[in-house]
Amino acid sequence: MTQRDIIVQADDIHKSFGTVEVLKGISLQAKTHDVISILGSSGSGKSTFLRCLNFLETPTSGTVTVHGEEIMVKNGKPQNARHMETIRARLGMVFQQFNLWTHRTSLENVMEGPIQVKRETRAEARDKAEAYLQRVGLEDRMHMYPSQLSGGQQQRVAIARALAMEPEAILFDEPTSALDPELVGEVLKVMKDLAAEGRTMIVVTHEMGFAREVSSEVVFLNEGRIAEQGSPGEMFTDPKTDEFRRFIAKAM
Amino acid sequence: MNPFEILAQYWPRLMDGTLMTIKLTLLGAFIAALVSPGLALIRVHALPIAQAPLRLYISFVRGSPILAQLFLIFYGSGQFRPVLQEWGLWSFFRDPFNCALLAFALNSTAYQTEILRGGIIGVPRGEIEAARAIGMSRQKVLRRVVFPHAYRMSWPALGNEVILLMKASALASVVTVFDLMGRSRQIFSRTFDFSVYLWAALIYLCITAIFVLLWRQAERRLSRHITARDKSHGTVPPLKETRP
């Protein structure tokens, strides 16, 4: 077995908002092909933690390393904004509210990053965008604006937008929570396919089925700390902590 | 000259002008407030053909400078002097104060009508139907449901309109009304001391600030029921609701 690279490594991440400490020291390691599901009740800090990984939130203390490169923090801000931006470009992100740019079509949404950030030519970006939109099953929606798409379609465009940056890992922030129940399936299907391809993914989710069947590792956060961590098989059949037992009892 | 010396020497004139500004503004706004509810109802309910003259008037007033409207009334009336004299109206139009007041009232009527129209359109249909359902007459529905609601909705916009009118009233100085602006220009032309304009600016700002405070106070009274509900958010709503 070959040694897998460490893509994202977080060490002892703390984050406070004012006097409230939301994250109380979280460490996590994602290697190539890992699919890590982060579970936890609302307020457990799981979204905040994910947002710390690409510095949408700056951790109060602790370090984040992406493929061996550390983002240095000084006075509560990233020391080198350009360096942070290049690292962000290497991590894709999919948001709960999709956050598509409403003034651009699906295709333009997907092309924007490669052209503006990776400085690809329009032709290259266009070919790639078309391919990724096809991949998420939206080749017939390329010239539509986000407002003309259903929530599930918007989220698939958002996934294509993340893929087009050819990221080393993709962060998903509750990607199905804002969707109507009947639209959840189409997004989960795309995510499963990505996992099967061997993409490195870190997923904050409420979808127990996804966590159990697709992920290689499950992390359960409780009150800003990792309460339990392990392979989904063990954790779901034999929870070690009362908190996680109660959590899955409520969720299932 | 020291700015305070100007103030010490000329404050009676400035106060005199301030009173004139307030008088022009409030009278103009008041006259407009008497006419606009009826016109707003026409704008909402009348047939498009019946509305046409009203819409033309509103569009014209909103589409031309108030200074030009003022000149049209004050100087323009001179062209019809014989007729106006015959009707006994000439003494009215000869007085710049009357002309300014007429121009401002006509102007504010157009704006207030459109603001109220928005408020009337915003009244939820259900509330009107509920009033009809308990057997209120058409008039009563207007008086008890439609207008209270419409005024509450348009209150901030109406306040803005009064402030705009107050600012516009400074134009009266151009036709020799001695309002605050007129007095300031008069004092400047005698002393060439620029600071008088700064005092005038300060007084205008004070008038605006005081007006804004009073208007908000009134708004709070008008919308007591809404704030009461906000405060009791999450608790049982009060059984007895205070009448707005």
Place this chain on the structure above:
Amino acid sequence: MFELLSYGDAGWGDEILQGLAITVQLAIVTLPVGLCLGFLAAFASMSRLLPLRYLGFGYTTIMRGLPEILTLFVVYNGVGLLMNAVLRWWAPDASPTDFSPFAAGVVALAMVFGAFAGEVLRGAFQSLDLGQVEAGRAVGMNDRQIFLRIQLPQLWRFALPGLGNLWINMLKDTALVSVIALDDLMRMTKVAVGVTKQPFTFYLLACLIYWVMCVLSELVLARLEHRANRGIRRA
């Protein structure tokens, strides 16, 4: 009556058209200056630095509370005095110069426009969807790219109706410069009135010309708004 309005020596058509040209020039020169001031005011009032915020807040609040004609006089007389004071200090022998009424008009109208535009733009910035900014960050865009590619294009959609109103107000406010002796539409009308003794006819004509300009502006603005709303659900 048509003779009065005809072109050439007998009529006043050409004089009034000249005045109209000045009015339009004034408005068109003022617009970009006022927009720049508006952006500065909006940025200042959203700044992280408290003094800048106060500056932005003070400018927009004070300018919006003053009669436009007072602003015009303050600028016309005040800046004139200031310029000559500086001139005297710089070159004591130079003869005093006049601040041109056109420049005074542009400065005063732009200051008024900028104060109102500052509020419109700040409101527009605040109605922008923060999630879309985050999505820009997440693909690694820098602040400049996010501003130019995501915020600015959408800003217009929120700001255009407000800015359109301000443009129309400013167009009408240009009439004020006639009071400081700039030969705009209003003043040329006054000249015509003085000679022909037909005040109603000519002031009505002036009103109608302004009205036509405003209605035309509204038509153009409606088109622009339609374009700016591309991609947004059409109700």
